[in-house]
Amino acid sequence: MTSFEETCGALAAFDVVRDWLLDGLAPVAPVDLRLDDAIGAIAAEPAPAAHACPPRDEAAVDGWALVARDLIGASSFAPAVPAVPPVWVEVGDALPDGCDCVVDAHGVDTQAPLVQVLTDAIPGQGLRRAGEDIAVGQLPATPGRRISAFDILCARRGGFASLPVRRPLVRLIDLESAHAARLTADFAAARARAAGADVARVSCKRDVASTANGILDEPADLIVLVGGTGAGRNDHTAAAIAQAGERFAHGIALQPGRTAAFGRAGHIPVIALPGQPDQGLAVWLALVEPILRVLTGARRRDPVSMPLARKISSGIGVTEIVLLKQTERAWTPLSVGALSPAQLVSADAWCLIPAMSEGHAAGTPVAGFSLHEEP
The missing domain is CATH 3.90.105 (Molybdopterin biosynthesis moea protein, domain 2)
Structure with a gap:
């Protein structure tokens, strides 16, 4: 059987593809x-x-608006007779000029010939200050x-x-593919919306002309295709990217996700995800979500650094995705270069092992990116 590399050539380095995709990218205009x-x-x-x-001090409780300095030392044994008669206010009412506190109804005796206050108060009590x-x-x-x-x-x-x-438009092109590719497209649509993007989901036939027309069909800020990236007889997505604009790479040294393709239609990034869910999800996490953070102007997500509970072994030459689960105050690796649905549910975070690394020893601090929080 002919391998993908034999058919499509050498795999592009992950860092090279990432830098090319992000080069010149800027946040979309606000709406x-x-x-x-x-x-x-x-x-x-x-x-x-x-x-x-509020534009001026207002009551935060129902009660009597008073001047705090008139109530110094007041109690039920030594009531205070305020110099200015109290004014009843309710929550949200503006305080009368000169008043700086609100005393609740039980703290004021209005039945005596003179109004008596049975408690002291401090300036600001029972009110919300202007501009608070x-x-x-x-x-x-x-x-x-x-x-x-x-x-x-x-x-x-x-x-x-x-x-x-900032709400970029992602055009998600779902090629007429198998059930697995539709699952990948469903995942991509959900993650794009969670990242703050609008999604226009369309489908097209798997031939070169139809796919190229789909890429050029409507304006978008990011174009994502799903399926048709392998070396099969009906896999023409990479050729369609080249016909629609510029194809930068077909095949990336990322595991999983190596058959992905990348290019531009004018200035718009175009990414073709492999149809298999684990392959497509890996490319989405590692490359599409960083693009969406730039387009939306989202703040950079800070990873959580913790030591490894056990070692990670990785092969030289390929960037690998590792799923991580938090146990105590450490990351426990669940898988290297694989993203099974069951492990995705169990994992808390993910990280990348660079292509030139053979992995990390137990106890090495590793920066993990949250898997289940919104991107």
Whole structure:
């Protein structure tokens, strides 16, 4: 049987392909989304708040607005008679001028001929200061971070109707393939949306002309094809990339994932994932998600460094993906160069073993990237 390398030539180095894909890549232009639609997207640079919120001191509890200095030493045994009569306020009401605290109803006796306060208070008690929720110049969301329900709450409180986000469009081309390739495409679509991208999923025939037309069909920020990357008689994806634009490499020294193909259509990166799920998932984790982080402007994910519970053995010449499981305060390797569904469910993180490394000894600190958090 003819090997892939014999058919397609030498495998491109992982680092070379990664650097080529990322070279010149920049975040997409921001778009404004209504707050209901913005959650989960990656925040761009929002406009700072022009007004403080609340605009002035307001009541945080229901009670009587008073001046704290009039209540020094007040108690049920020595009530204080405030110089200024108290004003009843409820949560959210602006405090009357001059007042700086709110005392609850049980602390004030309004039945006596003179209003008496039965407790002391300190300035700021029972109220929310002006600008405490949002100060002038504060951002309602952090650029590069996924917009959460907390960000939406902050934006609504500050009077924002929308937020700017970076949401690249990924065109996912599902070639008419076997069931395994469709599983890979399903995974890719889900991970792309989780990364903050929009996904336009289309299908096309597996011949060169149809696939090339699919690549050029509609505008996109990233084009991902699934299937047709091997050396089989019906595997024409790499040739279609070359016809549609520029093919940089067909075959990469990454295990799993070696039959992947890479190119550009104009300035748009084009990545062809192998149809087998473990092969396609490896290329997605190692190469597609870094591209999406650049396009969305997402903050760099910091890996978690822990020592290995046991050694990792790796072959020279190929970058290998290792699945890791956290046990105590160490990483336990589950597999090297393999991504079975059962192990993916059990694993907590993954890492890469460089091509020129034979692995790591037990106890060596290894940086693991979270597998199950959103990319």
